[in-house]
Amino acid sequence: MFMALLCGALLLAAPAHAQDAETPPEESVSVPQDLTDETISNDELSLRVLPLTVEDLTALAAEWQAIAKERTVEVVGQQLALDAGEDAPNLKSDLETARAERRAAFAKLDTVVNALAAKGGDQAAVDQYRAYISAVSTGEAQSSDWGTLLSEGVRWATSPTGGLHLLIQIGVIVLALLVLFVVARMVRGGATRMVGRVPKLSKLLQSFIVMVVYWLTIAIGLMIVLSALGVNITPMFALIGGASFIIAFAMQDTLGNLAAGLMIMINRPFDEGDYVTVAGTGGTVKSVSIVSTTITTPDNQVIVIPNSKVWGDIITNVTASDTRRVDLVFGIGYDDSIEEAQRVMEGVVAAHPAVLSEPAPVIRVNELADSSVNFVCRPWTTRDDYWTVYWDLTRQIKEAFDANGISIPFPQTDLHVKMPSSGLPVAPVSAPSEQPGNSTYAANDEGVGDDDQ
Structure with missing residues (x-):
């Protein structure tokens, strides 16, 4: 009986042992030893972590955090010894050396953590690493004296990885911006020449295209510069996308003017230098921007009209x-x-040098008015000579009428008075007025109506 139970137990345990034997043990992520070597430079480490996966970077970050922790323990121990007044030789220089090693470890930990965050590592772990670096740095600064803080500030300002590095980056940014603006001006000049060769392209649309290209x-050059300096510009696009909805809601009128400005530039109802009447205002178009149109009136007033009002109203291009x-x-x-007056007007119009022969001028009797017989005089001229012809013909035809004895009447009224045979004017007849007590009823009428009976 005992042997049977023992055999059964062995048979039941055998599959379990076989399954355990078949399951491979979990492979631990191995980190190359040279990546945790404290003598490796930060620049070399930045390049060496590029091919690593998230798992590799997670393990490497843990290794560098352990190294940073060891260096922090050393710094704290030496700081406590120095505060206790121990008279050990080279204690202060050893403390500075330990701090330098700890800073280097923190810098390399930060490099690995940034690479881990860029490749989609666990955000909670990334935040923990960064919080550890910040907490240690802040705690040490709070516990240091003024002399130590001053020496640390001077050291950071003169360090190739501190102030000098920041100064170099600022100089690179300023120089890159200057070069970028020069390149943008060159591109704008090339774009101006290119769009100028396109036929039937208005000046307004040309200016808009050149501005967009500029x-x-x-914008593209600035993103390239920031990327070259190691700035992650991906969050900027997310920020712009999230803020665009709020901006669009808050600037509805401005966006309406923007859309109207694009319609003006594409449909070209007028161009710069044209004399137009829009939104009840007449003047010469000075400029058209994305949101407004600037017009100069004949008396030199500058009027700025929103593009939505321009596009939404009647536009008259003179x-x-x-x-x-x-x-x-x-x-x-x-x-x-009438014949003499028409002959005089035809002669004056034909003699004016700015009047075009084609189309032929039209001079006709147009209206028999209350005080005059009205002629219409409609010559054609170029748009630049319009007011010259208008003012010259008005004066010359008046002078020609005077020279030929033709009158230009003014509004007048004829009063006709009828005289009786006695020669005295007839007295006006006034309407009879009703007096109290006087009867105005007809004969045999007592003033009683049908409704009173």
Whole structure:
């Protein structure tokens, strides 16, 4: 009986032992020893961690945190010995050496942690590493005296990895920005020449395209400079994407003006230098930006109109055509000769050098008004000579009418008075007025209506 139970137990345990034998043990992530060597430079470490995976970087970060911890323990021990007044030789220099080694360990730990965060490592672990570095650095600064802080500040300012490194980075940024602006100006000049060769492209659209090219060059160049300096620009895109919704909601009117400005530039209802009437204002278009149109009135007032009002209203472009018709109206008296007046006007119009022969001028009787017979005089001229022809013909036709005895009547009223045979004017007849007590009823009418009976 005992032997049977023992055999059964062995048979039940055999598969379990076989399964344990078949399951391979978990492989621990091995970190190359040279990556944890404290003599490795930070620049070399930055390059050596590029091919590592998240698991490799996690293990490497733990190794460097352990090294940083050991160096921190050494610094704390030597600091306590120095505070206790121990008279050991070279104690202060040993403390400075220990601090330098600890700073180097922290710098390399920070490099590994940044690589781990960039490759999508555990954010909680990344935060813990960074919190450890910050807490140790802050605690040491709070417990140090003024002399130590001053010496640390001077050391950081003169260190190739501290102040000098920051100064070099600032210089690189300033120089890169200057070069970037020079390159952007060169690109803008090239874009100006290229868009100038495109036929039927308005000046407004040309200016807009050149401006977009200029600022895009600056934006792309700035991102390249920041990336070259090791700045992670990926969060910037996330920030811009999140803020775009809020900005769009807060700037609805501005975005409406932006859309209207693009429609003006694409459809080209007017161009710079055109005389237009928009939003109830007439003047010469000085400039058109993304959000507004600037117009200069004939009396030299500068008016800025939002593009949404410009595009949403009637636009009259006076100078869109090369030629314009001058509309004039002249009146003569009813006693004057129509043929003579038309001959005089035709002669004056034909003699003016700025009047075009084609299309032919139109001079016709247009209206029999209350006080005059009105002619329309409609010559054609170039748009630049419009006001010259308008003012010259107004004066010259008036002078020609005077020279030929043709009157230009003014509004007048004829009063006709009828006289009786006695020669005295007829007295006006006033309407009879009702007096109290006087009966105004007809004969046999007592003032009783049907409704009173």
